[in-house]
Amino acid sequence: MEKAENINLHIREIEDHFKAAISVDCVIFGYDESELKVLTLDCNMDPYLELPSLLGDLVKNDENLDEAATRILYERTGITDVFLEQVKAFGELDRHPMGRVVTIAYYALIKVDEYGQNGMESKHNAKWRTIGSLEEMAFDHKKILNSSLHLLRKRLIEYPLWMKLLPEHFSLPELQNLFEAVLAKPLDKRNFRKKISKLGIIKEVGKKQEDVPHRPAKLYAVNEKKLREDYSFLLKNPFVS
Amino acid sequence: MEKAENINLHIREIEDHFKAAISVDCVIFGYDESELKVLTLDCNMDPYLELPSLLGDLVKNDENLDEAATRILYERTGITDVFLEQVKAFGELDRHPMGRVVTIAYYALIKVDEYGQNGMESKHNAKWRTIGSLEEMAFDHKKILNSSLHLLRKRLIEYPLWMKLLPEHFSLPELQNLFEAVLAKPLDKRNFRKKISKLGIIKEVGKKQEDVPHRPAKLYAVNEKKLREDYSFLLKNPFVS
DNA sequence: TTAGATAGTGTAAAAAATACACTAAGAGTT
DNA sequence: AACTCTTAGTGTATTTTTTACACTATCTAA
Numbered sequence: 310m311e312k313a314e315n316i317n318l319h320i321r322e323i324e325d326h327f328k329a330a331i332s333v334d335c336v337i338f339g340y341d342e343s344e345l346k347v348l349t350l351d352c353n354m355d356p357y358l359e360l361p362s363l364l365g366d367l368v369k370n371d372e373n374l375d376e377a378a379t380r381i382l383y384e385r386t387g388i389t390d391v392f393l394e395q396v397k398a399f400g401e402l403d404r405h406p407m408g409r410v411v412t413i414a415y416y417a418l419i420k421v422d423e424y425g426q427n428g429m430e431s432k433h434n435a436k437w438r439t440i441g442s443l444e445e446m447a448f449d450h451k452k453i454l455n456s457s458l459h460l461l462r463k464r465l466i467e468y469p470l471w472m473k474l475l476p477e478h479f480s481l482p483e484l485q486n487l488f489e490a491v492l493a494k495p496l497d498k499r500n501f502r503k504k505i506s507k508l509g510i511i512k513e514v515g516k517k518q519e520d521v522p523h524r525p526a527k528l529y530a531v532n533e534k535k536l537r538e539d540y541s542f543l544l545k546n547p548f549v550s
Numbered sequence: 551m552e553k554a555e556n557i558n559l560h561i562r563e564i565e566d567h568f569k570a571a572i573s574v575d576c577v578i579f580g581y582d583e584s585e586l587k588v589l590t591l592d593c594n595m596d597p598y599l600e601l602p603s604l605l606g607d608l609v610k611n612d613e614n615l616d617e618a619a620t621r622i623l624y625e626r627t628g629i630t631d632v633f634l635e636q637v638k639a640f641g642e643l644d645r646h647p648m649g650r651v652v653t654i655a656y657y658a659l660i661k662v663d664e665y666g667q668n669g670m671e672s673k674h675n676a677k678w679r680t681i682g683s684l685e686e687m688a689f690d691h692k693k694i695l696n697s698s699l700h701l702l703r704k705r706l707i708e709y710p711l712w713m714k715l716l717p718e719h720f721s722l723p724e725l726q727n728l729f730e731a732v733l734a735k736p737l738d739k740r741n742f743r744k745k746i747s748k749l750g751i752i753k754e755v756g757k758k759q760e761d762v763p764h765r766p767a768k769l770y771a772v773n774e775k776k777l778r779e780d781y782s783f784l785l786k787n788p789f790v791s
Numbered sequence: 792t793t794a795g796a797t798a799g800t801g802t803a804a805a806a807a808a809t810a811c812a813c814t815a816a817g818a819g820t821t
Numbered sequence: 822a823a824c825t826c827t828t829a830g831t832g833t834a835t836t837t838t839t840t841a842c843a844c845t846a847t848c849t850a851a
Contacts, residue, residue: 328611331570331641331652370569370650374641398639398654400572400615409611411572411652413639459791482798499800500840517848523796524847550700723829740831741809758817764827765816 329409333377334365334450336396336414336457337386339421339437340474343483345490346421346437347454348386349446354406357447361438363454365412375547378415385433392418392473393547394464396457404449415547416457418473458491464550465491469510469540472531478514480526481505510535573646573653574618575606575691577637577698578627580662580678581715584724586731587662587678588695589627590687595647598688602679604695606653616788619656626674633659633714634788635705637698645690656788657698659714699732705791706732710751710781713772719755721767722746751776 337348349361364385368377374395382391396414404410421437443454464470471487485501505511511529518525536543578589590602605626609618615636623632637655645651662678684695705711712728726742746752752770759766777784 329570329572329609331572368570368641368652371643373643374639374652395638397636398615400609400654402612402614411609411615411654413641413652456790463791480798497841498798499842502799503801504839518798521797522849524798524849526798549697550704721829738810739829740811743830744832745808759829762828763818765818765829767829 329411330407331368331374332365332405332410332412333368333374333381334363334399334412334414334453335378335381335385335393336363336416336454337382338416338418338457338461338474339424340487340490341421341437343486343490344439345487346439347443348435349438349443350433350435352447354447356406360445360447361436361443361450362447363450364435367410368413374413378413378417378547382417382419385435386419386424388419388424390546392470392543394460394549395547396453396460399449399453401449412453414453414457416461418461418470420474420476422476462492467550468543469508470543472510472536472543478516478528478530480518480528482526484529510540570650570652571648572609572615573606573651574609574615574622575604575640575653575655575694576619576622576626576634577604577655577657577695578623579657579659579698579702579715580665581728581731582662582678584727584731585680586728587680588684589676590679590684591674591676593688595688597647601686601688602677602684602691603688604691605676608651609654615654619654619658619788623658623660626676627660627665629660629665631787633711633784635701635790636788637694637701640690640694642690653694655694655698657702659702659711661715661717663717703733708791709784710749711784713751713777713784719757719769719771721759721769723767725770751781 339346339348348364350364352358352360352362364381366377366381366384368374369380372380375393378393378395379389379391382393383389393415396416398411398413400411402409404412440454440458443451445451446454461470465488471484474487475484481502484505485496485498488501489496510532512532514528514530516528518528542548580587580589589605591605593599593601593603605622607618607622607625609615610621613621616634619634619636620630620632623634624630634656637657639652639654641652643650645653681695681699684692686692687695702711706729712725715728716725722743725746726737726739729742730737751773753773755769755771757769759769783789
């Protein structure tokens with residue numbers, strides 16, 4: 310019965326190791342007031358009291374990682390159908406004061422205007438903070454944020470993820486500003502527009518900005534037909550590159 | 551003492567969740583006989599008996615994820631200084647028959663010639679298998695392999711990772727074949743050489759292939775100076791893009 | 792009407808990617 | 822020594838992509 314022994318050994322070994330916890334932390338990106346922001350809480354755990362922290366929770370025993378991330382997003386913002394992608398796992402020994410907690414980081418992209426309507430922000434003490442204002446964070450959340458931002462930058466260049474951050478109707482200057490905010494560098498207006506228009510994924514909606522004290526910009530929307538034809542992978546959630 | 555209560559709640563909650571195990575699985579890539587191969591074991595766990603599996607192990611309580619991956623690589627191949635990068639976490643509920651085991655996948659690149667010299671392959675029942683031959687695998691290892699291969703392809707295009715797979719001296723036809731094996735598509739010889747030479751990262755070693763029944767190819771080696779100057783990030787381990 | 796502010800538009804040059812076919816060098820054979 | 826077989830090695834022209842760059846148009850407000 311070598312096989313059975315082998316398995317018993319495995320079981321003992323595994324029991325010995327089933328002492329860790331798994332959590333999911335979400336870097337929730339939003340684009341608002343021409344800035345890239347992250348939804349944060351104020352940490353209430355020593356020794357990180359008052360420091361901004363990401364939204365996270367332990368993974369329950371009956372949900373997989375993607376489901377946990379989706380649940381956290383829903384519990385904390387009330388939004389469903391959020392764009393999500395796993396970033397990576399973080400497992401430093403000392404990353405959590407309670408013990409061994411390995412966390413799986415996700416980033417999420419949400420439309421701040423839709424989220425705002427639910428008034429969830431104040432209900433859960435969540436705060437939007439600009440990337441620049443997040444110098445010190447609880448746990449290893451600054452590291453997680455950095456990795457997530459790095460991934461977001463690569464993704465934004467590769468795929469039209471900006472559509473997940475912008476409201477239904479948006480202008481090209483807004484779109485360019487979003488790129489500049491995320492990539493943290495200025496872009497040439499004409500070259501930018503050339504590239505966007507070549508994607509063929511946006512269409513004019515026949516309206517213009519209102520209440521601006523200068524020439525109003527044309528408004529665009531995502532061309533849903535083209536989206537389904539050429540970018541259907543963006544509709545599956547969570548996203549896998 | 552609201553704070554203390556809060557923390558006690560947290561502790562109970564966490565204890566309730568400290569029932570999961572964390573493992574690391576390594577997709578160990580090697581390039582040999584002009585093919586991309588993966589180091590595998592034959593699974594000895596029901597219901598996956600005999601199916602090829604990746605090399606993995608539970609993460610110990612005193613090691614972080616990167617250390618666990620490095621340890622697994624060392625225990626299974628005897629090699630230190632292996633190129634490693636985390637792929638992502640896999641946490642489906644039913645992925646492991648023993649219970650909830652979330653695994654963090656890494657891929658590793660090793661030089662088959664150096665590894666071979668240790669004779670570790672037979673010592674540990676590890677087998678090199680070609681990618682093409684791995685249709686069915688134990689656990690969710692096929693999914694892990696697919697994700698890892700996908701990442702490797704992106705990385706190979708972006709960075710000169712091929713140097714981690716090739717022996718000290720190699721020819722340009724060998725290098726091109728490595729690309730073709732990993733990317734699974736043919737490349738134009740002249741354009742390929744143009745691109746490689748523009749990197750400036752290899753130098754002739756003044757030798758030629760021996761024992762080939764045709765015109766021998768020139769041999770090259772990595773230009774260590776250029777490597778340290780322009781690609782020092784490849785020397786840090788594990789790699790983070 | 793004018794001033795102020797931002798929207799919107801095209802072209803030329805440089806760089807990168809692609810397509811493509813012949814000669815060169817060695818081993819093995821007669 | 823000549824010839825055959827096999828793979829190594831090389832350059833140019835075309836297309837595509839990226840970059841750099843400056844002026845006119847449209848709206849609000851005074």
